[in-house]
Amino acid sequence: MGINVNRRFLLGGAVGGAGALAGCATAPASAALPADSNLPAGLFGPAPGVALLSRNENPYGPSPKVMAAVAEATRCGAYYCDTSYLAAMIAEKNGIAPSQVVLSTGSGEALSAAALAFGKSGAIACPALFWDTTSKYAEAKGVTLKRSPMIGDLEIDLAAIEASVDDSVSMVHICNPNNPTGRSLDPAQLRAFCSRVSEKVPVLVDEAYNELTDDPAGNSMMDLVRAGKNVLVARTFSKIYGMAGMRIGYIMASEEHARMISQYVMSWMSAPSLAAAVASYNDDAFLAFSKSKVTEARQMVHAAMTANGINYLPSETNFIYANVPDAAAYQRAMAARNIQIRGPYGALTQWSRVSMGKIEDVERYCAAIPEALGA
Numbered sequence: 001m002g003i004n005v006n007r008r009f010l011l012g013g014a015v016g017g018a019g020a021l022a023g024c025a026t027a028p029a030s031a032a033l034p035a036d037s038n039l040p041a042g043l044f045g046p047a048p049g050v051a052l053l054s055r056n057e058n059p060y061g062p063s064p065k066v067m068a069a070v071a072e073a074t075r076c077g078a079y080y081c082d083t084s085y086l087a088a089m090i091a092e093k094n095g096i097a098p099s100q101v102v103l104s105t106g107s108g109e110a111l112s113a114a115a116l117a118f119g120k121s122g123a124i125a126c127p128a129l130f131w132d133t134t135s136k137y138a139e140a141k142g143v144t145l146k147r148s149p150m151i152g153d154l155e156i157d158l159a160a161i162e163a164s165v166d167d168s169v170s171m172v173h174i175c176n177p178n179n180p181t182g183r184s185l186d187p188a189q190l191r192a193f194c195s196r197v198s199e200k201v202p203v204l205v206d207e208a209y210n211e212l213t214d215d216p217a218g219n220s221m222m223d224l225v226r227a228g229k230n231v232l233v234a235r236t237f238s239k240i241y242g243m244a245g246m247r248i249g250y251i252m253a254s255e256e257h258a259r260m261i262s263q264y265v266m267s268w269m270s271a272p273s274l275a276a277a278v279a280s281y282n283d284d285a286f287l288a289f290s291k292s293k294v295t296e297a298r299q300m301v302h303a304a305m306t307a308n309g310i311n312y313l314p315s316e317t318n319f320i321y322a323n324v325p326d327a328a329a330y331q332r333a334m335a336a337r338n339i340q341i342r343g344p345y346g347a348l349t350q351w352s353r354v355s356m357g358k359i360e361d362v363e364r365y366c367a368a369i370p371e372a373l374g375a
């Protein structure tokens with residue numbers, strides 16, 4: 001592999017376990033600037049008193065280990081940094097070569113790069129509803145999106161997407177679990193789909209929320225990347241790792257595709273981001289802590305929605321998509337109570353997305369549901 005990856009990081013760090021969890025317990029308070037900070041207010045996170053439940057972030061991060069690592073890295077901020085160590089860590093954990101990892105500024109950059117790299121030779125086949133920010137970025141530069149309508153309760157129609165793959169298509173893009181619906185595809189069906197369709201065109205699976213699902217390994221299509229299939233998998237440090245502001249993500253693919261995508265990646269990682277990623281990548285105690293907070297919040301929201309007669313889609317993510325009479329009015333009513341949630345997505349005016357956040361903020365959301373529904 002050429003890179004000597006430190007076993008301490010690969011095995012989750014020597015200070016994992018109970019010590020790390022004790023540190024995690026203080027993370028919520030630290031996910032805000034201290035009162036005596038010299039930084040201008042409003043640079044990061046919610047304004048005081050605002051429950052920020054609109055952006056699928058994880059306010060329980062970053063982990064205490066990350067904060068220590070970032071402080072250390074800042075001392076070396078004079079130097080350009082070497083990302084090969086992180087690529088090797090990711091490769092080792094996923095059973096691929098470092099040359100198959102494309103690091104980027106959030107997974108968004110690698111996803112945009114992939115959309116441009118493949119989109120120049122054909123259309124991108126995708127669902128009607130998914131996290132399409134990066135596909136739209138490519139669309140604005142002339143790439144065609146070939147969207148297939150959703151079926152049932154806003155499910156991705158794999159059969160329709162497969163049928164849409166013809167000579168005009170250069171890549172398929174699936175998001176699993178999907179955003180904003182939170183729904184997961186049946187892993188066996190998705191695996192069979194990827195195996196078949198990747199014989200024709202590359203299939204990119206955005207797995208931003210994979211680690212939050214009940215069975216991350218079973219839900220992931222990484223086994224197909226390892227098997228040399230024409231499949232690409234995107235991951236991020238923005239969700240379970242609680243580091244959306246640190247901007248670290250990556251795509252894992254064949255060496256050829258990794259090279260292709262790299263040509264469209266425009267920036268490279270900052271020293272604090274690199275340190276944060278290395279310090280947290282195998283911090284299993286923190287990841288379990290984050291997941292437990294998301295699960296706790298989801299159970300609270302599910303119970304409150306059920307009590308208030310709101311139907312919601314099944315979710316294994318840190319957000320819930322729920323059926324309300326008027327998503328815009330519901331959002332306004334929540335905003336009037338200093339609770340930020342998402343408004344309608346296009347024509348889906350009766351669907352409202354709420355992100356899991358700090359437990360106390362989720363409590364406020366749950367308590368506000370009856371009044372917001374009446375708005």
Ligand SMILES: Cc1ncc(COP(=O)(O)O)c(C=O)c1O
Nearest residue numbers: 106107108131179208236238249
């Ligand atoms: C499905 C999905 N993929 C990718 C991203 C981009 O995340 P980032 O660029 O922070 O890695 C998001 C952001 O919300 C997302 O929901």
